Amino acid sequence: MKTLRGIAASQGIAIGPAFYFRRADLSFERYTIADPAAEWARFQAALQTACEQLAKVYARAEAESGAEQAAIFQAHALILEDPELLEAIQTAIKQGFNAEAALSDAVEMYVQMLEAMDDEYFRARAADVRDVAARLLHILLGVAESPTEGLAVPSIILARDLTPSDTVLLDKSLVLGFCTAKGGATSHTAILARGLGLPAVVGVGAEVLEIPAGALLVLDGDEGTLLVEPDEETITAYRTRREKASAVLARARRHAGEPATTRDGHRVEVVANIGSVAEAQVALESGAEGVGLLRTEFLYMERSSLPDEEEQYRAYRAIVDQFGDRPVILRTLDIGGDKELACLDLPREMNPFLGLRAIRLCLARPELFKPQLRAALRAGAGRNLKIMFPMVSTVAEVRAARAMLEECRAELLAEGQPVAEKMEIGIMVEVPAAALLADRLASEVDFFSIGTNDLSQYTLAADRTNALVAPLADAFHPAVLRLVRDIIAAAHAQGKWVGLCGELAGEPLAIPILLGLGLDEFSMNAPAIPLAKQTIRTLTLDQAREVAATALELDSPEAVRAMVTHRTS
Secondary structure, eight states, X not given: OEEEEOEEEEOOEEEEEEEEOOOOXXXXXXXBOSOHHHHHHHHHHHHHHHHHHHHHHHHHHHHHHOHHHHHHHHHHHHHHTOHHHHXXXXXXXXXXXXXXXXXXXXXXXXXXXXXXXXXXXXHHHHHHXXXXXXXHHHHHHTOOOOTTTTOOSOEEEEESOOOHHHHHHSOGGGEEEEEESSOOXXXXXXXXXXXXXXXXXXXXXXXXXXXXXXXXXXXXXXXXXXXXXXXHHHHHHHHHHHHHHHHHHHXXXXXXXXXXEOTTSOEEEEEEEEOSHHHHHHHHHTTOSSEEEEEGGGGTTTOSSOOOHHHHHHHHHHHHHHHTTSXXXXXXXXXXXXXXXXXXXXXXXXXXXXXSOTHHHHHHOHHHHHHHHHHHHHHTTTSOEEEEESSOOSHHHHHHHHHHHHHHHHHHHHTTOOOOSSOOEEEEEOSHHHHHTHHHHHTTOSEEXXXXXXXXXXXXXXXXXXXXXXXXXXXXXXXXXXXXXXHHHHHHTTTOEEEEOSGGGGOTTTHHHHHHXXXXXXXXXXXXXXXXXXXXXXXXXXXXXXXXXXXXXXXXXXXXXXXXXXXXX
C-alpha cells in the first residue's frame, strides 16, 4: 500500500477504482488564411456558441452548488467579452493567422501577463483564461466535450488539474471523488467540489499521474490522503468509518428542524451562511434558525456595473421574506483582499489583505456604501434584519458607519419610504485589534460575529490563500481560541451576544470548544447544520467548558484536535 499526501479540499471518503482524466486532443495546424473576414466570422460563431454553453453550465452549477460557486462561469463569460483579448485575436486574423492560432497566441500572452503579477488572485485567474480558451478550441476544432468518456463504473477521478468546467460537467453518478496533482484548497475547483459534495484531495504532486488505471484507491478528503492498493484490513476500516459517518449524518438530518439544546438544557442558535436567494431555501431545509451571514458580494461579483439600490433592495427583501420572523444578518460589502470587483476600479496594492478593503473601502466610497445601506433599511421594514460591518479595527470606523446608516435612514424617512424601525447593528471581529478592543467596541454595537478565517490569518501572520503558509492559519490554534474567549467575555460583560460565522463554527471538533467558551450563535454553510445541531445535543455545558479550558492550555492546533477527539469519542 502506498500513501500520497496532499491538501484536503472537500470532506468525505471515497473507495473505488482509479480513472485517469484525459482531455481531448486540442492540437491544431497553423496556416495562412485567404479571407480574414470569413475567418473572423468563424471565430465569432464559435464565440457565440461558447457563450451559450457557459449559460447552460452556469445554470447547472447554480442548481447543484449555489450562485456563489456558479459565479465562476459568469467570470468566464466576461473573459469572452474582454475587448483587449478580442482585439488581439482579430488583429492576428487580419494578419492572415487562422482562428485557432490567433486565439492560442493571444491567450498565451494574456496568461503570461497574469502569471507574472505579484497578486495571487490574478495568478490564479490565469487558469480561468486557459479554461475559456480550451472551450473555444473545442468548438473551432469540432471536438466534443466528453470529460468522462470511457468511464463506465463509479470511480475516483485522477488528473493533473481540473478546471471549474471539468468539475461541473463530471457525471456525478459515476464519480466518487477526485484527486489532482496540482491545485490548492482555495482554488475554484476545490470550492465547487465542496458545493457538489464530492470528496477531493488536491496538490498531491506528479506521483498521482503514475497510478495505473483501475487501481483500487481510498480517497480521504478529511485528512488529505490518497491510499493506493490498500489491503483489505485498511479498506474495511475506511468503510466502517464512512458508514458510521453516513449513519450519523442521516440521523442528524431527520432531526434538523429541532433546536440545538445541550443535554442539560442550554440552547444556542444554529444559523446559516448564505450568498444568494437560492441558498436561502437550502438553509431552511437544512434546519437553519436564521441567517448569521448574508454575503452581499453575490450581487456585485463578475459584472460590468454596480447594482443599484433597487436591485439590492429586491434581492435582500426576497431573502428576508423567506425567513419571516427569523433573524437575517446582512454583512455589508466585503470587497478587497482575495475578493475583487470587475466593475470597481480599485487601486493596485502590494498587500491587499492589509489594504483598502471591507469597511475601509465603504467609508472611503460613500457612493458605493450608501445605496447598500438604503436598500438594507428598506428591506428590513417589518422583518428581523440586522446589519454588521466587516473588517472593523477601530471604534471610529463603527461610529462613522453608524452615522452613515442614520443619514440614510433620515433620507428615506424624508422620502416617505418604509424603513426598519429598529435594526440591530453588529460588527465582524476578525482583526486582532478588534479582539483586543472588544470591551470598547461592545459598547458601540448590539452584537459581535467572529470571523475566524481572517482572525486566524491575521493572528498567525499567514496568508490563507498562499499554499506555502496556509496550513499555519489554523483556527484551532490556541492563540486564536484565546482571542475568541476574550471576545465573548468582553461582549457578555456588557450584555451583548456573540456569534461566529467562520469555517470553525461548522467543525464538529470545534463545537465543544466554542460551546464551552460561551458562544451564543453558530453560523455555518447549510449542509453542516444538521450535524452541528446533533453534536450540540450530545454534550452538556459543563463537559464543553472542561474541553474549552483544556484547549486553551495546549500549545498547538494538532494537540487541540487530538484532545477533543479523545474527550468526545
